[in-house]
Amino acid sequence: MGKILKIIGNILIAVVILACLPLAVPKVLGYQSFNVISGSMEPEISVGSIVYVKEAAFEEIAEGDIIAFESGASVVTHRVQSVNQESRLFTTKGDANNTEDFTPVAYVNVIGKVRAHFPIIGNVATWLSESVGKIVAVIILLAGAALSAFGEKKEKKSAEDSAASTEKNAGFNPKIILILGIIIVFGSMSGFLYIYLGYQKSNTLYANLNQEFVSVADQAQIDQCPWYEMIDVDVAALQEINPDVIGWIYIEGTDISYPILYSGDDEKYLRRTMDGESATAGSIFLEGYNLPDFSDSHNIIYGHNMRNLSMFGQLKYYKSEDTYLDEHKYFQIITADKKYRYEIFSFFDTEAASWVYAVPYSDSEEFGAYIDELKSHSYKKIETTNEVDSADLITTLSTCSSSGMRFTVHGYVVDTH
Numbered sequence: 001m002g003k004i005l006k007i008i009g010n011i012l013i014a015v016v017i018l019a020c021l022p023l024a025v026p027k028v029l030g031y032q033s034f035n036v037i038s039g040s041m042e043p044e045i046s047v048g049s050i051v052y053v054k055e056a057a058f059e060e061i062a063e064g065d066i067i068a069f070e071s072g073a074s075v076v077t078h079r080v081q082s083v084n085q086e087s088r089l090f091t092t093k094g095d096a097n098n099t100e101d102f103t104p105v106a107y108v109n110v111i112g113k114v115r116a117h118f119p120i121i122g123n124v125a126t127w128l129s130e131s132v133g134k135i136v137a138v139i140i141l142l143a144g145a146a147l148s149a150f151g152e153k154k155e156k157k158s159a160e161d162s163a164a165s166t167e168k169n170a171g172f173n174p175k176i177i178l179i180l181g182i183i184i185v186f187g188s189m190s191g192f193l194y195i196y197l198g199y200q201k202s203n204t205l206y207a208n209l210n211q212e213f214v215s216v217a218d219q220a221q222i223d224q225c226p227w228y229e230m231i232d233v234d235v236a237a238l239q240e241i242n243p244d245v246i247g248w249i250y251i252e253g254t255d256i257s258y259p260i261l262y263s264g265d266d267e268k269y270l271r272r273t274m275d276g277e278s279a280t281a282g283s284i285f286l287e288g289y290n291l292p293d294f295s296d297s298h299n300i301i302y303g304h305n306m307r308n309l310s311m312f313g314q315l316k317y318y319k320s321e322d323t324y325l326d327e328h329k330y331f332q333i334i335t336a337d338k339k340y341r342y343e344i345f346s347f348f349d350t351e352a353a354s355w356v357y358a359v360p361y362s363d364s365e366e367f368g369a370y371i372d373e374l375k376s377h378s379y380k381k382i383e384t385t386n387e388v389d390s391a392d393l394i395t396t397l398s399t400c401s402s403s404g405m406r407f408t409v410h411g412y413v414v415d416t417h
Helices: 002-028 121-129 131-160 162-168 173-213 234-242 365-378
Strands: 032-035 048-056 066-071 074-084 089-093 109-116 215-216 231-233 245-249 257-261 284-286 298-302 330-334 339-350 394-400 406-416
Touching: 002 032, 002 121, 002 131, 032 121, 048 066, 048 121, 066 089, 066 298, 066 330, 131 162, 231 245, 231 330, 234 245, 330 406, 339 365
Parallel strands: 257 284, 298 394
Antiparallel strands: 032 048, 048 109, 066 074, 066 109, 074 089, 215 231, 245 257, 245 330, 284 298, 330 339, 339 406, 394 406
């Protein structure tokens, strides 16, 4: 019995080590790894694959190479179709897509060339990189170590007293079940506690911000007051805490009420709160290529689709509930000196590197065609107060959706104050 326990323990340890190798070894060799969650590169690279990316000079990237690049708040892996040497731009396309990516990729946004990729391992690697995965891996490792040590001890005891050992090995020692049970229960509780505390940390922060810097009209008053009196936010005071705060977003009639951050990139606030603390929920933030005063014809605001419905977690209701749009047709962006009210005119799912994420625009025929595309792709034909055209200011709200897609909600400025 001792030998069997030792073998099982060693197998568990080996499984954890082998599972961690795809993440640990490439980092030592200077590679970055990413899990593929979209089928845009199939059949070459399937969903659930892991891709290994290494930095490459502009001159080293040629037509046909697969590159990883930043696109908004996402990392996209697509094939290079052409290279603009003068502007240092790449035209890219997913092998499974019918058209090229809408926006050329600037070399500054290129993470590197894909040097290798393997199926399935990406899902495992991603799971292990998450907090719960790490906790489970530690549990398995501890269980393996415990079984191995216990088995070795049993083997030694068996050698000293084979008769006694044979008698004891006739049944499975209940202490083993007890130890493993305690480890598993404690580990599971730790995983849930970690997630819960992470959610609570973000919820507490934003609840305090709403309480201290935001005043919302009573429900009875909201039905009677002008839209610009529904909510007041002391943005100037928030900017004293963090100058990266450029405004506040509020979707009328919902719990979506958060500060908007801007850092000039799409990384800083992806997993960081307004007070600079690391958090899974991150922050609501404006696309790095936009101007921070919302004067661009097209602005993009990103937020995570959290399971507890915080951040942009409630946006999914626009596509899942028939009456949700009718009850929540407007959202506001409040800055230090102005309020903008947006009327939603389109919402749909799209790929991470799709044409939707093109910024900036100006009042032009091209922008008018872009708006027409937003309307034609909408899951629902929406009647708006005014006809939306290229003279309007558009803001896109973007969050994660299913199967590697992004869900986007589009509104135009219908009024200001």
